Amino acid sequence: MNKINIGLIGYGVVGQGLVKLVNKRRRYLRSKFQVEFIFKTVCDRSLDKKDKAPLETAKCTNDFREILNDPEIDVVVELIGGMNPAKTIIEEALKNKKDVITANKELIANCGKELFALAKAQRCHLYFESSVGGGMPIIQMITEGVAGNTFYKLYAIINGTCNFILTEMTKKDISFSQALEEAQKRGYAESNPTLDVSGMDSTHKLAILAYLAFGKFIPVKEIYTEGITHISHDDIEYAESMNLAIKLLAIAKRENDELEAHVYPTLIPKDHPLASINGVFNGVYLTANPLGDLLLSGEGAGAMSAASGVLSDLLNLASQGDDADFHRNIFSEGADLKVRPLDSIKTRFYLRFMCIDKPGVLAKLTGVLGEHEIGINSVSQRVHNRASAVPVIMLTDYTTEQNLRMALTKIQEFGDIIKSKPVAIRMENLT
Amino acid sequence: MNKINIGLIGYGVVGQGLVKLVNKRRRYLRSKFQVEFIFKTVCDRSLDKKDKAPLETAKCTNDFREILNDPEIDVVVELIGGMNPAKTIIEEALKNKKDVITANKELIANCGKELFALAKAQRCHLYFESSVGGGMPIIQMITEGVAGNTFYKLYAIINGTCNFILTEMTKKDISFSQALEEAQKRGYAESNPTLDVSGMDSTHKLAILAYLAFGKFIPVKEIYTEGITHISHDDIEYAESMNLAIKLLAIAKRENDELEAHVYPTLIPKDHPLASINGVFNGVYLTANPLGDLLLSGEGAGAMSAASGVLSDLLNLASQGDDADFHRNIFSEGADLKVRPLDSIKTRFYLRFMCIDKPGVLAKLTGVLGEHEIGINSVSQRVHNRASAVPVIMLTDYTTEQNLRMALTKIQEFGDIIKSKPVAIRMENLT
Numbered sequence: 017m018n019k020i021n022i023g024l025i026g027y028g029v030v031g032q033g034l035v036k037l038v039n040k041r042r043r044y045l046r047s048k049f050q051v052e053f054i055f056k057t058v059c060d061r062s063l064d065k066k067d068k069a070p071l072e073t074a075k076c077t078n079d080f081r082e083i084l085n086d087p088e089i090d091v092v093v094e095l096i097g098g099m100n101p102a103k104t105i106i107e108e109a110l111k112n113k114k115d116v117i118t119a120n121k122e123l124i125a126n127c128g129k130e131l132f133a134l135a136k137a138q139r140c141h142l143y144f145e146s147s148v149g150g151g152m153p154i155i156q157m158i159t160e161g162v163a164g165n166t167f168y169k170l171y172a173i174i175n176g177t178c179n180f181i182l183t184e185m186t187k188k189d190i191s192f193s194q195a196l197e198e199a200q201k202r203g204y205a206e207s208n209p210t211l212d213v214s215g216m217d218s219t220h221k222l223a224i225l226a227y228l229a230f231g232k233f234i235p236v237k238e239i240y241t242e243g244i245t246h247i248s249h250d251d252i253e254y255a256e257s258m259n260l261a262i263k264l265l266a267i268a269k270r271e272n273d274e275l276e277a278h279v280y281p282t283l284i285p286k287d288h289p290l291a292s293i294n295g296v297f298n299g300v301y302l303t304a305n306p307l308g309d310l311l312l313s314g315e316g317a318g319a320m321s322a323a324s325g326v327l328s329d330l331l332n333l334a335s336q337g338d339d340a341d342f343h344r345n346i347f348s349e350g351a352d353l354k355v356r357p358l359d360s361i362k363t364r365f366y367l368r369f370m371c372i373d374k375p376g377v378l379a380k381l382t383g384v385l386g387e388h389e390i391g392i393n394s395v396s397q398r399v400h401n402r403a404s405a406v407p408v409i410m411l412t413d414y415t416t417e418q419n420l421r422m423a424l425t426k427i428q429e430f431g432d433i434i435k436s437k438p439v440a441i442r443m444e445n446l447t
Numbered sequence: 448m449n450k451i452n453i454g455l456i457g458y459g460v461v462g463q464g465l466v467k468l469v470n471k472r473r474r475y476l477r478s479k480f481q482v483e484f485i486f487k488t489v490c491d492r493s494l495d496k497k498d499k500a501p502l503e504t505a506k507c508t509n510d511f512r513e514i515l516n517d518p519e520i521d522v523v524v525e526l527i528g529g530m531n532p533a534k535t536i537i538e539e540a541l542k543n544k545k546d547v548i549t550a551n552k553e554l555i556a557n558c559g560k561e562l563f564a565l566a567k568a569q570r571c572h573l574y575f576e577s578s579v580g581g582g583m584p585i586i587q588m589i590t591e592g593v594a595g596n597t598f599y600k601l602y603a604i605i606n607g608t609c610n611f612i613l614t615e616m617t618k619k620d621i622s623f624s625q626a627l628e629e630a631q632k633r634g635y636a637e638s639n640p641t642l643d644v645s646g647m648d649s650t651h652k653l654a655i656l657a658y659l660a661f662g663k664f665i666p667v668k669e670i671y672t673e674g675i676t677h678i679s680h681d682d683i684e685y686a687e688s689m690n691l692a693i694k695l696l697a698i699a700k701r702e703n704d705e706l707e708a709h710v711y712p713t714l715i716p717k718d719h720p721l722a723s724i725n726g727v728f729n730g731v732y733l734t735a736n737p738l739g740d741l742l743l744s745g746e747g748a749g750a751m752s753a754a755s756g757v758l759s760d761l762l763n764l765a766s767q768g769d770d771a772d773f774h775r776n777i778f779s780e781g782a783d784l785k786v787r788p789l790d791s792i793k794t795r796f797y798l799r800f801m802c803i804d805k806p807g808v809l810a811k812l813t814g815v816l817g818e819h820e821i822g823i824n825s826v827s828q829r830v831h832n833r834a835s836a837v838p839v840i841m842l843t844d845y846t847t848e849q850n851l852r853m854a855l856t857k858i859q860e861f862g863d864i865i866k867s868k869p870v871a872i873r874m875e876n877l878t
Binding site for chain 1 (some may be wrong): 464466468472475476479502509581582584587588591592593594595596597606662718719720722723724728730735737738739740741742743746749751752754757758759761762763766
């Protein structure tokens with residue numbers, strides 16, 4: 017029997033889920049994996065307010081150094097999230113030759129490069145499966161499952177909250193704020209949902225996936241990020257009528273020695289497998305050579321999903337020898353890719369203008385688009401009952417981001433005919 | 448640099464694909480994985496008819512014992528398929544303390560239990576990722592990616608040929624034989640397609656997946672198997688009109704201490720992610736605890752997909768120490784589950800009867816179904832132009848397989864009103 021002493025730092029919902037899961041599966045883990053996981057010490061700032069019964073004989077503390085300095089602890093599981101003190105904890109754990117498991121996407125996205133270098137130098141394992149997609153094993157899939165492939169494109173739905181909101185808006189004909197409220201009611205969105213709905217959470221996760229797939233850490237600041245707060249029910253209805261779905265996509269593409277990475281709401285064809293990833297499900301669609309296209313989808317949100325990912329990390333750790341060869345592929349950067357700036361990328365756009373209903377408006381809009389060399393593929397205006405503003409919808413041909421931005425800035429200046437900020441949603445055919 | 452000497456047995460399309468892939472990626476594999484794969488000896492019965500240039504300095508032979516008895520060879524890659532001599536090769540390789548990689552689904556399905564026991568006793572690795580879903584890493588996902596989960600349900604599209612044929616029939620309004628011809632033209636189906644279209648290939652793969660997910664090898668003979676040759680274009684059209692898709696599903700479910708496993712064409716809801724797995728794509732949908740639902744999909748067919756899976760196996764092997772702990776979870780059977788006989792399972796059915804157009808026919812059919820306690824959920828008869836036989840379509844309520852079989856046997860005896868064998872397709876709501 018392989019006995020592994022765990023120091024658990026962070027006893028929130030995921031930490032509690034992990035302890036319950038390991039307790040419940042103890043017999044199964046012994047018989048199937050010949051492993052015994054022991055929670056030796058658990059550290060949390062507010063342990064007294066939490067259910068300590070599942071911790072059984074574990075030592076409780078609010079000082080994480082009791083874990084970091086305990087030579088009997090083999091692996092540190094960091095589940096407090098955020099940049100600090102999580103970074104200090106992981107660094108000191110590695111310096112003390114302890115293996116580390118973390119679910120901390122923000123930290124890996126921002127400091128993965130130095131943490132991986134430290135782990136490599138210390139010959140320690142650093143696992144982080146739950147940092148992206150919860151327990152859905154996307155990290156293992158990229159780094160081991162299809163190791164040896166080269167990747168070209170990655171399209172990912174990696175924020176369950178946003179995907180739930182967009183799905184609710186589509187299926188129940190409700191507004192963004194109604195759908196957000198429903199998400200909060202069900203515990204899928206925080207009371208402060210900014211990190212999710214702004215797209216930032218997806219950006220952290222994309223930085224990690226893009227590193228694993230393409231071998232380059234793109235600074236989070238350089239990943240253009242747009243959330244879903246401006247998506248109206250009108251947009252979803254128009255999308256449906258064109259057999260398209262709106263998804264918050266995290267996108268990374270490699271072309272020769274250039275890499276691009278962005279997060280934004282995207283119109284995709286309804287018959288693409290990503291379009292049927294609904295609710296809190298996550299989905300990652302990869303194009304690889306020689307394997308071709310690959311999709312992994314699963315429940316990427318929730319405490320038990322994350323706990324499941326940490327347990328997989330623990331089991332993979334338990335099966336490793338003392339030799340850190342296994343994760344060497346994570347520790348090596350790939351080709352030196354340049355990050356392609358958004359401005360130069362060509363995309364097709366869905367545009368929605370809320371206009372006053374007056375002759376000449378359309379001419380003015382199309383005039384400005386024409387000046388910026390933006391071809392228009394289709395235009396539609398909705399039937400209306402003398403509403404103060406009517407939506408005008410256009411689909412453009414391929415155009416650069418820069419041209420579009422300049423055109424929209426100019427159009428916004430027509431305060432007399434444009435009643436609110438134009439909405440632009442990018443389209444991807446995903447091929 | 449980790450140097451690994453490979454003995455490759457079988458230089459057909461997958462073997463040739465593997466050699467080309469490794470040659471092409473040699474620099475990448477060195478820099479990212481610090482590994483050098485050397486094809487030391489290649490064995491094939493008809494090497495002289497094949498392109499030997501990619502083999503460079505490899506020794507060529509038609510006697511596999513030259514590989515098995517070579518102490519310098521670390522790993523034997525078996526790509527000849529079939530039961531014999533593949534079984535002898537793998538057994539002798541393991542006895543000679545060589546690690547083994549195989550893509551041989553038939554062999555693992557039938558002899559996995561003894562081969563795993565031998566590998567464990569010899570403390571050797573036995574990898575077989577490409578035996579199911581080509582390079583789509585379903586085996587690693589179940590055994591490592593979500594290790595620690597317990598599984599309840601597995602629905603799998605694991606034969607690219609059948610999925611391609613059903614997709615073509617749906618999208619192009621063509622018959623089974625036209626679609627099969629197209630599949631053969633594109634190289635997706637063998638000139639003798641029996642193993643694929645009979646469902647047997649899926650059955651081999653299901654035996655492997657069910658073992659990995661549920662810990663029990665079900666004898667291939669005990670897996671009820673039905674192919675797709677009896678599916679007509681009419682059936683697909685009816686399915687479409689009910690917002691259903693027909694897929695050849697490999698199904699395994701666990702309920703308490705019972706396990707059921709079958710392969711048959713299945714009607715599934717169009718909005719389920721499996722319904723959008725089209726063409727030669729494979730897809731495996733798993734229900735796990737605590738992770739919930741999980742879908743992996745990818746191009747499961749083709750030489751390069753299989754070669755990609757073998758390369759992943761090689762890389763995973765290279766990252767292991769000499770200690771075979773890692774795959775111990777594959778080597779241990781799970782709970783002692785009983786195999787549930789098909790007869791006792793309750794299912795809903797789609798039924799198609801080709802009847803003569805005469806009063807009283809419907810009464811006769813429904814009478815027999817009623818006698819066997821089969822409730823009818825809906826009936827429809829197609830508009831027709833005095834055709835000699837008209838299709839009558841029924842959807843049943845849940846009924847046992849046994850009752851349905853008895854009813855259909857009786858109905859078939861009505862030679863005067865039933866013009867051909869009734870078609871019964873099972874329905875699954877996949878929840």
